[in-house]
Amino acid sequence: MRRVVHPSADQISLAGVLSALGDPIRLEIVTVLSDGQEHVQPDFVVPVGQSTLSHHMKTLRDAGVVFSRPEGTRCFVSLRAELEQKFPGLLDAVLRSTRPAAAQDARAGG
Amino acid sequence: MRRVVHPSADQISLAGVLSALGDPIRLEIVTVLSDGQEHVQPDFVVPVGQSTLSHHMKTLRDAGVVFSRPEGTRCFVSLRAELEQKFPGLLDAVLRSTRPAAAQDARAGG
DNA sequence: TCCTTTAATCGATAATCGTCGATGATAGGT
DNA sequence: ACCTATCATCGACGATTATCGATTAAAGGA
Numbered sequence: 001m002r003r004v005v006h007p008s009a010d011q012i013s014l015a016g017v018l019s020a021l022g023d024p025i026r027l028e029i030v031t032v033l034s035d036g037q038e039h040v041q042p043d044f045v046v047p048v049g050q051s052t053l054s055h056h057m058k059t060l061r062d063a064g065v066v067f068s069r070p071e072g073t074r075c076f077v078s079l080r081a082e083l084e085q086k087f088p089g090l091l092d093a094v095l096r097s098t099r100p101a102a103a104q105d106a107r108a109g110g
Numbered sequence: 111m112r113r114v115v116h117p118s119a120d121q122i123s124l125a126g127v128l129s130a131l132g133d134p135i136r137l138e139i140v141t142v143l144s145d146g147q148e149h150v151q152p153d154f155v156v157p158v159g160q161s162t163l164s165h166h167m168k169t170l171r172d173a174g175v176v177f178s179r180p181e182g183t184r185c186f187v188s189l190r191a192e193l194e195q196k197f198p199g200l201l202d203a204v205l206r207s208t209r210p211a212a213a214q215d216a217r218a219g220g
Numbered sequence: 221t222c223c224t225t226t227a228a229t230c231g232a233t234a235a236t237c238g239t240c241g242a243t244g245a246t247a248g249g250t
Numbered sequence: 251a252c253c254t255a256t257c258a259t260c261g262a263c264g265a266t267t268a269t270c271g272a273t274t275a276a277a278g279g280a
Contacts, residue, residue, distance in 0.1 A: 001226070001227065001228080001275080001276060001277075002227070002228045002229075002274085002275055002276070003228090003275095004227095004228080013134075014137065014204070014207050014208060015131075015132050015133055015134045015137055016132070017132075018128050018129075018131045018132035018137075018204065019128075019129065019132025019133065020132070021125075021128045021132070022125050022126070022127075022128035022129025022130070022131070022132045023125055023129065023268090024123075024125045025268095027124065027125055027128075040226080040227090041226075041227065042226090048268085048269070048270090049269075049270060049271080050226090050227075051227090051228085051229080051230095051269085051270070051271075051272090052268070052269055052270070053227090054227060054228055054229085055228095055229095055267090055268075055269080056268090057227090057228095058228080059267090070226095070227085070276090071277095072225095072226085072276085072277055072278070073224090073225050073226045073227075073276070073277050073278070074225085074226060074227080074277095075226075075227060075228085085211060086207075086211050087203075087206075087207040087211065088206070088207075088211060089199075089203045089206065090203045090204065090206075090207050092203070093197075093199045093200045093202070093203035093204075094124070094128065094200065094203075096197075096198070096199065096200075097124050097196075097197040097198075097200045098124060101195060101196050101197065101198060111245080111246060111247075111256070111257065111258080112244090112245055112246070112257070112258045112259080113245095113258090114258080133237095133238090135238090150256080150257090151256075151257070152256090158238085158239070158240090159239075159240060159241080160256090160257075161239085161240070161241075161242085161257090161258080161259080161260095162238070162239055162240070163257090164257060164258055164259085165237095165238075165239080165258090165259095166238085167257090167258090168258080168259095169237090180246090180257085181247095182246085182247055182248070182255095182256085183246070183247045183248065183254090183255055183256045183257075184247095184255090184256060184257080185256075185257060185258090
């Protein structure tokens with residue numbers, strides 16, 4: 001697999017992260033990744049071609065949202081741990097927001 | 111003051127909100143607005159011209175992040191209440207993230 | 221050594237975005 | 251009726267973005 005580049009932790013900016021998350025397809029990608037497991041590209045069911053998916057993956061990687069680990073012919077992707085350390089609770093809040101507020105009200109209200 | 115348009119609450123999308131917040135200048139605007147008060151354009155000290163500031167304001171308005179209330183020759187801007195109802199805790203997490211994680215650690219740990 | 225698989229990269233295109241200066245709209249003051 | 255203040259809109263520009271199909275790189279298997 002080809003070489004992939006990751007920014008250092010201090011290069012991760014809030015605006016960059018939010019901008020990367022501000023896209024339905026990339027939001028779907030991080031939702032899949034929110035199980036904490038590693039995933040490969042076929043795991044993401046998105047209505048774009050392979051090259052476009054790879055491009056979105058690079059966008060998330062460059063923003064510091066995901067980590068890519070090439071192994072053999074595949075590339076395992078997971079959420080980047082530094083993100084939670086740098087912006088505690090941010091990703092959780094985003095992931096909660098992908099579910100309708102009504103469902104959260106029901107859960108909170110009993 | 112000219113007419114301004116706001117989207118209805120159900121037109122506010124998570125991707126749209128995150129995309130709107132994914133810009134340093136707009137992040138600065140919402141930080142100023144986070145005191146819960148109404149503000150006018152001169153309150154936002156940003157390194158862009160007036161027309162560009164107005165454009166950013168429209169971006170935030172169209173995304174459902176801010177509410178604009180024209181009065182006389184001025185336009186009072188505030189955070190939109192529906193945002194918290196639709197995406198509870200999201201804006202708080204973003205605003206917390208605008209401060210270094212170290213400061214939050216000190217607050218939580220000390 | 222070929223063939224297959226997986227995913228990054230390339231080249232192209234259309235669309236969107238951030239920015240500016242200038243202009244227009246509206247309200248208030250003199 | 252004029253001038254001023256505030257802010258939205260217009261037109262333009264360069265830069266970035268999302269998308270695609272085709273190609274390339276790297277690894278594994280026959």
